Amino acid sequence: MSDQFEVHAELREDMGKGASRRLRRFADKIPAIIYGGDKDPQPLTIIRKDLEKSLENEAFYSHVLSVKVGGEDQQAILKDLQRHPAKNYVMHADFLRVSAKVALKVNVPIHFLNEETCKGVKIEGGIIQHQATDIEVSCLPAAIPEYIEVDMLDVEIGQIVHLSDITLPEGVTSTALALGEDHDLAIASVIAPKGGSTDEDEEVVADDAGEDEAAEDDSED
Incomplete structure (x- = not known):
């Protein structure tokens, strides 16, 4: 630092x-x-x-x-x-x-990278949601990171980034993960835009349209 x-x-x-x-x-x-x-x-x-x-x-x-x-x-x-x-x-x-030889707990801010070029945003039209803006870590004072980077580039719609997905610097541990897998908190996710249709919705609409056309053909016969 x-x-x-x-x-x-x-x-x-x-x-x-x-x-x-x-x-x-x-x-x-x-x-x-x-x-x-x-x-x-x-x-x-x-x-x-x-x-x-x-x-x-x-x-x-x-x-x-x-x-x-x-x-x-x-x-x-x-x-x-x-x-x-x-x-x-x-x-x-x-x-x-603080003492140089005693580990302490501190909240470190998150820097989210590549949000504009995130696959779920740029290609799929999704929206990024932040579930956390910092992470509580435990480490020696000299090892406290200034911030922690979370790369969103390959995150798709429906995917969630958890604590376990983040690589922390050497000597730095997550206090939540130290409590067990049940504490693997969500950090960020990419969701579909409000009112946006999913692929399943589009398939249902297409099927319905096909059934309507078939019914019209039958009535004409």
Whole structure:
């Protein structure tokens, strides 16, 4: 992973909902917390515009971040974001400390390839449906992929792409598949367009038309 992200934070002393509300409204800062590892949780504040700028980069969500607090550099991942239910701006951020030797679970975004040239779309006129936009994986921090590619080129109408169809990087495993075959979740599929007729429908229509023509011939005789 080539990008390096730094999060500059300050320790937060004023706690509670009222204090958090004042931070967001008057200081244009966001309350946050960093926890995990062999250290106590630390409540933080982060400048809103700096965090929102970082969040524009998809890689920020799956990278190991350098969280700088009072001169100390802590390695962590972004574990959770709380957003305003109506306005969607960030209200709180959670960071989880990581160790280079300890595997962790993280959600990695999916990049779907060749959707426009997909056989089920370009040739058969189907529509791609996404059942998932990310995959939860388990791996060491250094092995976290920035994204996972799913190639849709040869997928036909009626076919479903499952977790088991995806090749993950070395050292990366699917947490769902680790639970067994019953957890082989659907990732994407190609379906017939609404109102579109299938080959079977067309055959039925053709048979019906043939029967009608035969009936007309009999009536003329």
